[in-house]
Amino acid sequence: MRLGRVATTGGPRWVRQAADGLIPVTDPFVAFAEGQEPEDAGPRIEGTVIAPVDPLVIVGIAQNGPAHVSPVQAWLKSPRTVTAGGVDVVLRRDAGGQVAEGEIAVVIGRPTRGLTAQTAHEYVLGVTAVNDLSSPERAAFDPRNFESKSGEGYTPLGPWIDTAAGIDDVRLQVEVDGRPVAETGSRQLPMSIRDCLAYVAAWSRLGPGDVVMTGAPHSQAPVGPGQIVTVRVAGIELVTAFV
Template sequence: MKLCRFSSGKEEKKGILENGKIKEVIGSFFTGFTVTTNEYDPDKVKLLPPVLPSKVVCVGRNYAEHAKELGNEVPEEPLIFLKPSTAVIGPEDGIIYPSASHEVHFEAELGVVIGKRCKAVTPDQAKNYILGFTCVNDVTARDIQKKENKFTRAKSFDTFCPIGPVIQTELNPLSVEVVSRLNGIIKQNGNTKNMIHNVYQLISFISNVMTLLPGDVIATGTPSGVGPMNVGDTIEVEVDGIGILKNYVKQ
């Protein structure tokens, strides 16, 4: 099932994307909903971020080849950091190139959407706390990251966390392709089977640090091939079975 949020006119709505149509639902993705008879053409509505997280928990260096391309060692434990909710944007939205940076990179990632309050769970229990999966672009001001050797400022600019286009509730996160395309050219082509710490291990590790709330998103790390974007570029993140998250780089 593909869950989405969208706007039709000035109204924000929720729906299920099915057979090329969006069927409007009433209720909550987290506590239950009812499917209505209202249908919308996806090309005639504005898709919104499929979820509004209280926080986005990101994982660094979770693919060995990506760590290698940046000259970093592979951490023994998951390397986690946060993106603020104010960084979140949806499909077709603009990524604003900040004046403070001269090297902004794309990072295609599988995102995990938490379905219910999650605290101190084991990897075996983790599956029960997942609502579904989405695409994430962990946009990064690489020059700032290198200069400060920190993640927060480099990762937290407004618009630096595109999420979407939908939440796919039926997906095997242990083996799925993660691709990025810059202006139509493939730049990253990885598979989650090459993660150092898999999705269930990440949920367990993070939930033993902080409580995860319904709607929180875990960005599970990016495969090798990251690179710079410039104003005017189009960047796409595609996760097999979910769809394509497309955004445009703007001044």
């Protein structure tokens, strides 16, 4: 199932993507806690698709890899940087060059107390696409990633959560202006998604709607104003134009 949210006059509303349009559904996190899929909750509706979740926590994985002097690490990104696909993002002019980082994002379905690498899938609502936009030159002044990751709109997310894709074999593609720059996936990550989630959960409990960005060791590309980046995760297409 592909789940998302649309903006309505009454606030965001959960929907599923169907062949004939957008079908309202019940809260998927409540359903997940009960071991069920969300149920249809009305006839087809129309609306603007927005980011699929409002996470309280976004965790990034620094995929340092075997050649790096440090082990794989995690870091935090402000949830206020999240924006929907299709929304123009204004690149900062005071932060040096910009890099688009296409990543597989994991949406947590329930509190991660007890999560292990073996049971990680039991805590995941689904996966979606994320563009972890970065200003890497700022790392020379700020090694904690705050300045390099905190631009407004620097986390395009969505537009859909795929609840059936699993976490073990997820494809990832990145294009800039229609030109392929990366063809990779979860199997190419130096640290598996299961191990990433287990590492994070061992230090900090996550909850429904929180997001873990699983790293971009093979899916980065420099970008500038006027360019369009497409990130595909499990076939979900996230398109962002930069201005």
